[in-house]
Amino acid sequence: MTRPALRDAALALAGFLVLAILPLITSSSALIDFVIRCAALGLFATSLNLLVGYGGMVSFGHGLFFGMGAYSFGILMQRTGMPIPLAVLLTLCISALVALVVGAICVRLKEIYFAFVTLAFQMLVHSMIIAWVPVTGGDQGLRGGIPRPAFLGINLSDQKQLYLFSAALLVLGLLAMRHIVSSPFGYALRMVRDNATRAGFLGINVYRTRLTAFVLAGAFASLGGVIMSLFVSGAYPEFAFWTMSGEAVFIVMLGGTANFLGPLVGTGILLLLNDFVTRTAEHHGLVLGSVILLFALGLRKGLLDFVMEWLAARRTRDAATPAPVAVKGTST
């Protein structure tokens, strides 16, 4: 392994350890629930950022794959009772396959058309969920709970163990996506985003690069859906509704697109806002909307992007001040 890869793995391990120790310090079940929801939405939003931030493809239909993950996993567990790891794996495969079909049509399209056709596919799947009552439970959602047979001594009916499982999936999912954006493929994706024509001249297959990103993003979004379905012990049509995609776009805007962990930060902000504002304010939509406007018009970027740029600017200033002679020398 290269040094950056080792560093990422060490950071991931450290992150997991912190999350693992957390319940030993406090027994607050609100905190535990918060982290599980962060894991579900964090994976979902980070996967969207593979498309938006790294691929320059703004999808308004990404919720499709979140819902696909929750429903596939829920239905598999209810109908077959297969081991949970196998069901998770199958869910990832199903979502990747659906993403391949949807992506094959969508990634050829330019900006606004891409956004709207992904949205159209999402609404198609949402309608299917509503209409296919015998399988999906229609607008009532997938009820009756999701069976959780113990595997490898892990019992996900226990909230603490579900917490650790979610934290592990979050950390592993983030690590995998981090690896993707740091691979030669990740850089080809950035080139396609910046200048697809020139990327083509250099021998990059633009279509295949975009499609691969779309499939990977779909798979990781569905992993978020799996965690959510375990958390609520069911699946609901809202998971595949356009508001779900909208929430992910908000999260990405709040946290920032230029830094890998931006969407995770954004997830934390949105969930905190959601929890506090809905409890204290009557017109919570007004407050949430104002905060988003503040970020969009005030900072003009997500929080993490803003902080990182500020730090970088401060570093260069600090580097410049102790050596005024050198600065003088280079500026002439």
Place this chain on the structure above:
Amino acid sequence: MLEIRNLVKAFGGVRATDDVTLTFETASLTAIIGPNGAGKSTFFNQLSGAIRPDSGEIRLDGQNLVGLRIGEIVRRGVGRAFQVASIFPSLTVEETLLAAVSAHHRHAGRLGTRFPLASTRAHAGHCVAMVGLHDKRHILSANLSHGDQKLLDIALALVLEPRVLLLDEPTAGMGPEERWRVIDKVHELWERQKMTVVFIEHDMDIVFKIAPSIRVLSYGRVLAEGTPQQIRTNPAVIEAYLGSEHEVAA
């Protein structure tokens, strides 16, 4: 040797390339000049495969390039840089070249390893050094000066190890100082790499100073070809393009 025979390309009723026959010797440096609308860029677009000629032949060392896809033409050895620097603004100079080399080696789809691949470093470093951007390799491409962006564009063309390098107005939109810096780099590149370089240029001082041979296009046709001295004193060129100023200077 790059040979163009009876090349024709018409847009509607306008023959942008009108029966052009030209030869560029291997390892030569040639400037193409001509008034606006003379068909210079259209000519380049046909050489690089961006548009397909209606008829005629383009042969590189005997192999016909007409009808091949852009990627195939690039692989046969025709590289080009663009009139407006075509770069990747959010990548640093070094990242751009490393990523370009990995694409050239057909590793752009690899997910299993970290970027950059060790095998790409030497060639990327070589390309950066050739255009003189080594000291600026950690700068974001978007933050480079206009001239440096053009040099980066040229470096991207060099990644593909071209035998023929087509430069569409390498000094367009630059101040005089930067112009000379870029064009000196191009000249140095040509001398060192022994590749065939063809460039379109409007600045006559540059053309007459560095190009050993010049082709003049006008209304899609070849108006004249020759050394700077021959072009300067060619009455047809003076009338169509140069005007009296350069006649006096000659």
